[in-house]
Amino acid sequence: MNPVELPRPVRPAPVDLPRPVRPAPVDLPRPVRLAPLDLLRLGLVGIRTRRLRAALSALGISIGIATMIVVTGIPAASERALLAELSALGVNxxxxxxxxxxxxxxxxxxxxxxxxxxxxxxxxxxxxxxxxxxxxxxxxxxxxxxxxxxxxxxxxxxxxxxxxxxxxxxxxxxxxxxxxxxxxxxxxxxxxxxxxxxxxxxxxxxxxxxxxxxxxxxxxxxxxxxxxxxxxxxxxxxxxxxxxxxxxxxxxxxxxxxxxxxxxxxxxxxxxxxxxxxxxxxxxxSDALAAKRATEDSFASLFLALAGVALLVGGIGVANTMVISVLERRSEIGLRRALGASRGQIRAQFLTESVALSLLGGLAGTVLGAAATAGYSLLNGWPVVVPPGATLAGLGGALLVGVVAGGYPAIKAARMPPTRALSAP
Known part of the structure; x- marks a missing residue:
């Protein structure tokens, strides 16, 4: 019996499939950087909208700075009067x-x-x-x-x-x-x-x-x-x-x-x-020379101790205010994050608010402390002494307090998820 020859399978011709079209790259918008003036305006929103709380917070830091200037200015005036009396004893x-x-x-x-x-x-x-x-x-x-x-x-x-x-x-x-x-x-x-x-x-x-x-x-x-x-x-x-x-x-x-x-x-x-x-x-x-030098050393130590306590009290007040401000403004933080604000912008906003609040209190405290020092010195017949170092330390201390006291609340506000912030009561 003869073998049957089966037909060979026909191979289909190759079909050229269309190549996948790659979508054109889309330029995503870059995060908007806030100008310094815009950042300042944004940071002052909390102060303008909550004036009473801001005034009380600034009062706290101003009392601390005024205390620092008073406790350095009045002893400095007393020291100068005392040293003048000691100098009259012929210390040199x-x-x-x-x-x-x-x-x-x-x-x-x-x-x-x-x-x-x-x-x-x-x-x-x-x-x-x-x-x-x-x-x-x-x-x-x-x-x-x-x-x-x-x-x-x-x-x-x-x-x-x-x-x-x-x-x-x-x-x-x-x-x-x-x-x-x-x-x-x-x-x-x-x-x-x-x-x-x-x-x-x-x-x-x-x-x-x-x-x-x-x-x-x-x-x-x-x-x-x-x-x-x-x-x-x-x-x-x-x-x-x-x-x-x-x-x-x-x-x-x-x-x-x-x-x-x-x-x-x-x-x-x-x-x-x-x-x-x-x-x-x-x-x-003269023995008065030794007394004069001992007086200078004791007054210097007193100045440093009192100034440190005053700054610490003011810093605690500002930190407490900024923490409460973050808790009260969670919905605002969530809305800004949902609208595209970055964590850095939220952090800069609250840090700017803290520094501005401290500087306002520092300026008011400097004026108040200088006036109180001058009045007390004139009342006692002492020379009016407002140490420039205390004034600069007051303003610099207020700035430092604002940065330190506002640092943690600013970081906490920046880390808050938008959904959680928006759902907060």
């Missing part, structure tokens, strides 16, 4: 006195005052010298009765150095130091029975040595140098011409910058008398 005053040497001579070199004036921190200097002369009310009194008074040759700069004040008349100057004129200390004037300078045609005179000297001034009591109160002061040149004075000073007074007062004291003996430094006795700085 030194006195160098000649002591007998091995040769029995008690005097300082003639050029010593000029050498002391060359020391850098020294601000002013003056010198007096004992003329070993007696002052009497008249030439009828026993020459040996000097009433316990001393006749000193004085430089014209003595009142400036010792902060001396005149009860009446004037002090020795370039026009009178060469003339037979004298200025009396307060005790010397009392012992000599002199209360005024007399008339122009008959001035008051005293007998110094063997010469008549005209009284041209009387000093007020001088607590820093009581030896001057018991002295009759004549001009340096007049003492050399009329009293046989040799020009060697006995005592040198000087003032120097307070921070360098100990260093100046250390170099004074060798500066005044390089050949015999051991014969120069220098007073130690």
């Amino acid at each position: 005053l030194l006195q160098a006195t000649a002591q007998p040497g091995d040769d029995g001579i008690t005097r300082l070199p003639v050029e010593a005052p000029a050498m002391v004036a060359r020391i850098g921190p020294v601000t002013t200097t003056s010198a007096v010298a004992n003329t070993n002369t007696v002052v009497r009310r008249s030439d009828w009194i026993d020459p040996r009765d000097g009433s316990g008074l001393t006749v000193l040759a004085s430089e014209p700069s003595l009142p400036e150095t010792l902060d001396a004040r005149l009860r009446t008349g004037r002090y020795l100057d370039a026009g009178t130091e060469r003339l037979p004129t004298v200025v009396l200390g307060s005790v010397a004037a009392t012992r000599l029975g002199i209360v005024d300078l007399g008339r122009a045609d008959s001035p008051t005179q005293v007998f110094v040595g063997d010469e008549w000297f005209t009284v041209i001034g009387i000093l007020e009591p001088l607590p820093l140098a009581p030896e001057i109160d018991r002295s009759a002061l004549v001009g340096w040149s007049a003492a050399e011409a009329e009293l046989g004075f040799g020009g060697h000073p006995t005592v040198i007074y000087l003032r120097a910058h307070e921070p360098a007062i100990e260093a100046v004291r250390a170099v004074l003996p060798a500066t005044i008398d390089p050949q015999r430094p051991s014969t120069v006795q220098v007073t130690r700085p």
Whole structure:
């Protein structure tokens, strides 16, 4: 039987299928960036719509900043008044006195005052010298009765150095130091029975040595140098011409910058008398200097502590306000997110509101604190002191408080899902 040949399968011709058409790319809109002015307007929406809450919140931060300025300004005014009183006690005053040497001579070199004036921190200097002369009310009194008074040759700069004040008349100057004129200390004037300078045609005179000297001034009591109160002061040149004075000073007074007062004291003996430094006795700085420095340190610590507490209280108030504001405005946050606002925009909105609220409170607190400080200082007769550092710290602190206090509420608002925010009651 012959095999049957089956037909071969016909292969269909290839069909060209259309290639899939790729859709054209669509440019999605980019997130809109808020301009700084728009961001500020948006941040102020909460303040404008909730004025009472914003005012109370700003009041909280303003009270904190005002407290910081008051607790720094009032102690600063009190400190300045106290330091002025301490400075009047001669905290920067030194006195160098000649002591007998091995040769029995008690005097300082003639050029010593000029050498002391060359020391850098020294601000002013003056010198007096004992003329070993007696002052009497008249030439009828026993020459040996000097009433316990001393006749000193004085430089014209003595009142400036010792902060001396005149009860009446004037002090020795370039026009009178060469003339037979004298200025009396307060005790010397009392012992000599002199209360005024007399008339122009008959001035008051005293007998110094063997010469008549005209009284041209009387000093007020001088607590820093009581030896001057018991002295009759004549001009340096007049003492050399009329009293046989040799020009060697006995005592040198000087003032120097307070921070360098100990260093100046250390170099004074060798500066005044390089050949015999051991014969120069220098007073130690006043105990008031130590009290003044202790006062400055204690006040500085007090300022820092009180300022920190005030800022902390204000910051807590602003943080509490911003957290409540986020909870109350959840529906607003959800609506803005649903309309396309990004998390960064929500975060920037609440952060701007917090900073603006703090700055408004900071400005109001600065003005209030400065006014309260000035009023209290004037009431107590103190100098008005509003530390610039406290003012800048108040504004800077308000800004910092706004950033820190608004940071967490802003992040919380930005993370809130739109659906949850919109469904919030």
